[in-house]
Amino acid sequence: MNIQLSETQRKIVEHGEGPLLVVAGPGSGKTRVLTERVRRLLNEDTGHFRILALTFTNKAANEMKERLSEIPNIEKRAFIGTLHSFCMEVLANRGKPVGIDELPNIFESYQDRKQVLFQAAMANPYLRHKLNIILDANTQDRLLNRWLDMISSAKNNLFVPEMMDNETDRQVYEAYNNGLRVSYAIDFDDLLLLTYRLFQERPKIADFYRRQYRYICIDEGQDLNEAQYQVISALCGLEHRNVMIVGDKKQAIFVWNGANPKYLDQFERDFGAKKIFMNDNFRSSQVVVNAAKSLVSEYEVEGQLPIAGSIELMEGIDEQHEARLVLDYIQNLLNEGHRDVEGPITLERCALLGRNRYVLSAVEDELNKRHWPYYKQLSAQQESESSLIQDFELCLRLLANPRDRLHFSMLIARWDMREDASDFGQHVSDGLRLLSALKRRTSDNDRLAVILALESMDWTEENFKFKNAMEYLYDYSETKESQEERALIIEDIRTWQKHWNYYLRSQPGGYHTLTSFLGQVALGTTQQPRQEGLALLTVHSAKGLEFDVVVVMGMAEGTFPDYRARDGPALEEEMRDAFVAVTRSKRLLAFSYPRTKLMPWGSERKQRPSRYLSIIGLIKPDNPRGPNPGKIV
Numbered sequence: 001m002n003i004q005l006s007e008t009q010r011k012i013v014e015h016g017e018g019p020l021l022v023v024a025g026p027g028s029g030k031t032r033v034l035t036e037r038v039r040r041l042l043n044e045d046t047g048h049f050r051i052l053a054l055t056f057t058n059k060a061a062n063e064m065k066e067r068l069s070e071i072p073n074i075e076k077r078a079f080i081g082t083l084h085s086f087c088m089e090v091l092a093n094r095g096k097p098v099g100i101d102e103l104p105n106i107f108e109s110y111q112d113r114k115q116v117l118f119q120a121a122m123a124n125p126y127l128r129h130k131l132n133i134i135l136d137a138n139t140q141d142r143l144l145n146r147w148l149d150m151i152s153s154a155k156n157n158l159f160v161p162e163m164m165d166n167e168t169d170r171q172v173y174e175a176y177n178n179g180l181r182v183s184y185a186i187d188f189d190d191l192l193l194l195t196y197r198l199f200q201e202r203p204k205i206a207d208f209y210r211r212q213y214r215y216i217c218i219d220e221g222q223d224l225n226e227a228q229y230q231v232i233s234a235l236c237g238l239e240h241r242n243v244m245i246v247g248d249k250k251q252a253i254f255v256w257n258g259a260n261p262k263y264l265d266q267f268e269r270d271f272g273a274k275k276i277f278m279n280d281n282f283r284s285s286q287v288v289v290n291a292a293k294s295l296v297s298e299y300e301v302e303g304q305l306p307i308a309g310s311i312e313l314m315e316g317i318d319e320q321h322e323a324r325l326v327l328d329y330i331q332n333l334l335n336e337g338h339r340d341v342e343g344p345i346t347l348e349r350c351a352l353l354g355r356n357r358y359v360l361s362a363v364e365d366e367l368n369k370r371h372w373p374y375y376k377q378l379s380a381q382q383e384s385e386s387s388l389i390q391d392f393e394l395c396l397r398l399l400a401n402p403r404d405r406l407h408f409s410m411l412i413a414r415w416d417m418r419e420d421a422s423d424f425g426q427h428v429s430d431g432l433r434l435l436s437a438l439k440r441r442t443s444d445n446d447r448l449a450v451i452l453a454l455e456s457m458d459w460t461e462e463n464f465k466f467k468n469a470m471e472y473l474y475d476y477s478e479t480k481e482s483q484e485e486r487a488l489i490i491e492d493i494r495t496w497q498k499h500w501n502y503y504l505r506s507q508p509g510g511y512h513t514l515t516s517f518l519g520q521v522a523l524g525t526t527q528q529p530r531q532e533g534l535a536l537l538t539v540h541s542a543k544g545l546e547f548d549v550v551v552v553m554g555m556a557e558g559t560f561p562d563y564r565a566r567d568g569p570a571l572e573e574e575m576r577d578a579f580v581a582v583t584r585s586k587r588l589l590a591f592s593y594p595r596t597k598l599m600p601w602g603s604e605r606k607q608r609p610s611r612y613l614s615i616i617g618l619i620k621p622d623n624p625r626g627p628n629p630g631k632i633v
């Protein structure tokens, strides 16, 4: 599609040297401007240099890579990815001074990290006592969660254990770090902290990267946290000034997670950046722009699309009824189309959004009943459903990192092999030998199949055939009597196969290692940008995406805004969540909510329509009951 750049967009694309802050509202074309600027710099600027283009999500990076794919050798001339992926590359290549000798193994899952912390705390008498005096398992679990949050927040503020004032915090943090080290692993926060330390402690290394990357472009600047901002500052040092940050404070929806839009101002001050505003909205119809404006009054916007669009509200008697109404609404659009949407409306052009993932449970059931294709993007992590592939995953981790104590202990616990734990010590250097030791001790068909699948991959120093294992397990799934179990296994195999294919495409050149593959899966770079069918998204995972038709479901007080956001900054962030949700729509916008909700313990609870519905003008503020059930306004 050949779209003319606006005057402001052209100015940004043509910007040459010097720091630049672009303040860009939703749908103003910031992704487009970033991409076009990278293209122009690579095409027009001469000399030997690379561009560092940092995006907030892998989705955005993949989209940018796709749009620039026709530039020869693009992967050599630019690093396009998240800051975490960039840090991974830096640490893999130059991480020795901070203790990273080879490609790091990442423990990305919360549960794994919790287990590391629990084991480490139980091995420390002072912390063991703190845990043991709590008799109730839930309270103990909450304490572990609190400790993990504390560690993450410390790392994100670039604190090392010695800097912690509180003695318990210091010991917890230190024990956890040692726990990771025992398994030769790091966590996500370490990627930033270690890279920061590397750039600070070894200025020559920072200088090497500074000279390599003549231009740095950063997307979604409002979502930077302290560690991220400091990594970027340490990379730039005092001399690198060709940095462009694009951001929008109104779309800051990760403040709860440590991000802070203040870094946009700080960047402007620290770097003396020039500032350009992009106030147009090229994406959304008039009703969508108006809804966004009523939510955030300071949204100064010039709606550029001369299309009215439509806005609707559906009220269900309960969540099941709400789900049926929403799918009937979509069905009608699929059948009839809409005057404000060009061409036939397909499921891929529609998305259902929820403030949290549970809002979408009832509609998922209804989708299954109707056999509609759909996909979910509710969590960034790979999670297999079948126990066969869960075992396979654990073994993959052990093959990649035979010193991984955590996943070894998880595997032998799953396989009831506790007494054979001594194997670990004997075979730490060789994952395949470790697995064959386990194979000798089992006659269970599933376990044997997993190990045989792993052995079938024709391992060499530089490569392995992941496909062989997938085919082996696919054939093995035919032996399953339960159709449900077989279906789960095949779904999991398909997901892994997709990760693998995506990995191969993104890492051309023939040198593939299991550690690098699992690292990319952990970083989320192998996630599919778009899939087939209707999209089911949380508001946070919908960031940066756009659809012709958007339905925001579960618009009830307590759900959206979330019940935990009572006042002040938390409530302001909820409003920005609503703003981001609404501005995902290009043409048609709809909301829905259930009048009653079944609570997990079985009782029904009355729901009040969300305050945002009255702010947008879909419900009169004095009519807290909302419209009649089933009626579309």
Ligand SMILES: Nc1ncnc2c1ncn2[C@@H]1O[C@H](COP(=O)(O)OP(=O)(O)OP(=O)(O)O)[C@@H](O)[C@H]1O
Pocket (backbone or CB within 6 Å): 003, 004, 005, 006, 009, 024, 025, 026, 027, 028, 029, 030, 031, 032, 033, 282, 283, 543, 544, 545, 546, 583
């Ligand atoms: N100059 C233009 N003329 C017409 N359409 C444009 C122009 N620039 C961008 N668009 C279109 O506007 C839409 C929004 O663009 P883009 O996805 O780049 O926005 P964004 O600023 O990154 O949005 P958000 O901040 O909400 O993620 C896209 O469909 C894009 O094709």
